[in-house]
Amino acid sequence: MLLAFSALLINGLKAQNDTIQRVSKGNIPVLSLEDAEIDDTNQSGDISGLLSASRDPYLNTAGYTFGRARFRVRGYESQYTNVLFNNIPVNDPISGRVYWSIWGGLNDVTRNKITAFGVNYNDYGFGDIGGLTNIESRPSTMRPGLKVSYSMLNGAYRNRLMATYSSGMLANGWAFTVSASKRWAQEGYVKGTFYDAYAYYVGIEKKFSDNHSMSLVSFGAPSKRGKGGGSTEEAKELAGDEYYNPYWGYQNGEVRNARTTDGHQPMIILNDYLDLSSSTRLTTSAAYSFGYYSSSALSWYSGSDPRPDYYKNLPSYYKYRGSFDEYGEAVARWNTEAGRQIDFDRLILTNKKNLFEFENVDGIDGNNITALRSNYIIENRVADRNRFNVSSVLNSTLNENINLTTGFNVSIYKERNYKTIEDLLGGEYWLDVDKFAERDNPVIGDNDYIQSDLNHKNRLVKEGDKFGYDYTANVNQANYFAQSNFSYGQYDFYLGANLAYTSLSRTGHMKVGKFADNSYGDSKTETFIDYGVKGGATYKISGRHYVTANASYMTKAPTFRTTFISPRTRNDIVKDLISEKILSSDLSYIIRTPYFKSRATVYFTNFKDQTWQRSFYHEDEKTFVNYVMTGVDKINAGIELGLEGKITQTLTATAAANIGQYFYNSRPSITISRDNDSELLSDRVAYIKNYYVGGYPQNAASVGLKYDSPKYWWIGVNANYFWDIYEDINPDRRTAQALHGFTSSDNSSIYSGLIDQREYSNGMTVDLWAGKSWKIKDYYIRLNVSVNNLLDVRDFTIGGYEQLRYDRDAVDRFPSKTFNMYGRSFYATLSFSF
Secondary structure, X not given: OHHHHHHHHHHHHHOOOOOOOOOOOOOOOOXXXXXXXXXXXXXXXXXXXXXXXXXXXXXXXXXXXXXXXXXXXXXOOHHHXXXXXXXEEOOOOOOOOOOHHHHOOOHHHOOOEEEXXXXXXXXXXXXXXXXXXXXXXXXXXXXXXXXXXXXXXXXXXOEEEEEEEEOOOXXXXXXXXXXXXXXXXXXXXXXXXXXXXXXXXXXXXXXXXXXEEEEEEEEEOOEEEEXXXXXXXXXXXXXXOOOOOOOEEEEOOEXXXXXXXEEEOOEEEEEEEEEEEOXXXXXXXXXXXXXXXXXXXXXXXXXXXXXXXXXXXXXXXXHHXXXXXXXXXXXXXXXXXXXXXXXXXXXXXXXXXXXXXXXXXXXXXOOOEEEEEOOEEEEEEEEEEEEEEEEEEEEEEOOOOEEEEEEEEEEEEEEEEEEEEEEOOOOOEEXXXXXXXXXXXXXXXXXXXXXXXXXXXXXXXXXXXXXXXXXXXXXXXXXXXXXXXXXXXXEEEEEEEEEEEEEEEEEEOOOOHHHOOOXXXXXOOEEEEEXXXXXXXXXXXXXXXXXXXXXXXXXXXXXXXXXXXXXXOOOOEOOOOOOEEEEEEEEEEEEEOOOEEEEEEXXXXXXXXXXXEEEXXXXXXXXXXXXXXXXXXXXXXXXXXXXXXXXXXXXXXXXXXXXXXXXXXXXXXXXEEEOOOOOEEEEEEOOOXXXXXXXXXXXXXXXXXXXXXOOOEEEEEEEEEEEEEEOEOXXXXXXXXXHOOOXXXXXXXXXXXXXXXXXXXXXXXXXXXXXXXXXXXXXXXXEEEEEEOOOOOOOOEEEEEOOOOOOOOOHHHOOOEEXXXXXXXXXXXXXXXX
16 A cells, blocks of 8 residues: 555656656656747654664665665755764754764774654754764763774775774773774775775763763864766776776876865864753753865866866867867877876976066065966865854653653854965966956956955965965854654654754955955855754554654755855855755554564655755856856655565565655756856756756665574675666756757757756666674674675766756767766675673
């Protein structure tokens, strides 16, 4: 019955607009543009712990097996899941997303996670549609003893060494835990990448009485790594490498990666645990986090783009132009490894030859300097972060039937964003002016217009100096929530609500020449008041069969990232910005027996009034533009199935699947602003209704077997299948302006090339894992080994995206970039504990 209902739901959604055909199996959507538009331009039944108290068969598979293919549970992005560390929220205030790398490598002390999945009752906060996870890292809860482990793998890193010691609660009322790890690789799975990361954790706890204790923990994970990136299918074929990485090259015969990340964001958390009575606990927390994250990239002032997969460096560019001699030269160049990577030696030689007279340096007339001007550099994009949090949560059992949880959280966040010179690549200086503004300067001789900072004109910058942009993002948040759980025999239900405040502003530290009156100092502050309500119920058919239902409606303030049109350059805010609205519900049938457990869930989520923002080089405008869509609506609907059954005492079978569809449900308004002026081009509509949300598999299924030997060893295998993988679309290709002059009846190849949404081929993988444990006196030894993608499937595209830059007359000129699942990979861990 549940499956039938789900099928009706999805079919009904698909048929909601019979004038538009969905993009499926090669069909082209009808955009419903008028000619004029083209011409114009648990057994106890406790609902709060039902899913999190035991291992959910679906979530186990989705979180580990499916995740390797970029799969998202219910299609939700990470900003729709609340993550807490010792009761302190750790979602990034700028984007709302969760960055697990902040505590990466601290596996031993972050194992204790309490999760309420989806809209549900929990003891820590209101939560979000993707649920809430609290990582409990109190020293008194850690297993006493020493544990040392070494892992070997062939992933992003090759080695991991980790050690953790915990005292447990001592007779004097103190407990402490220390943990440290190192992860490293000279080269990761992808060529040109590297990994060098450390992590540390120190925690102490004092028990003052049976009713009161306090803990202080501090942790961090300094890391540096060389990145890999998606590339076009042409570049992959030419390189003969499904994981071709365009970010690296050779310098003096040594491998160098131009795209490296470097970060260290320590966090200090103080928790006070106070039992006010046998039925009421008050947990109060304060935290301070700080540190930085940076990412490097190549930049250049003039001349040819040095990136090997830039479209003018690919053979297809010359073939398109009919320059067959140059086409042959490009093919020959790509047939050598050096020719398909960044030539750092050439860039350095160019800079060393570029003797230049800098005029009126520092804005002083006649202050001329002759020196080597770097035409090519590696810049570092830095975010310095500071955040202060205070939270308090009260949990109370009012009587045998009613539990109450209420609390608040306040967060004050500042993030200073700027660029520095990482490497001048043989030059002596970089002139801090805007090359695009210099090219497009509307007033000849107006030197102010091109300045990055009018307070420091014609500034020469050296390695380590700030340049380009410098601003602080200010994000202040506060929220209060209350929820109550009621349990009466066969029926449980809960109700909850929250109220949230958000303020967003920008402080500019450079007076940008193009926006002299609107870039330096404090911007206007945007404030939002948001709310949410939720409720759910469980009907216990018996001690082993349950039906649950959950529903919520909430609003969410825009993030800083989607509020400011171009925070690098100015204070302008997206016009008519409003909060996002989310309506979400699910219905589940759950079975829990000693030998079999399962969950079947129908879910539906309607997102309204999202804001979508990107910056890119626009082919028609001939400059960088800030592209904003408002009024973006989406629908995510489908079913989840998870089964786990014991065939024998030692043999267990599992199955999991997601069957759903995620698609756009509106025609958003578009605002385009150029980086070089404040004019807004806002007369566009994105005809993207009923296009699929792309970039990852929407659906996945897995079946598996696991054998657990009485002699403390185990082995298991999974077969996994992924389908409905759509390319992430460029909305500008679905506008009247892009289609101007084209119809479905003529120029059909151009028309379909612009609007058709590509569907990637389905994929199948097999995973194998095994393990063994030994106990020798008081010592424990454990060995775990896993092999993912056992059959070494390398041509499985798990996602991709259309480039935002495009040529409407030759859409293949800027082909899509894609990502392939890693081939056969392994992970082996040996640990000792006592």
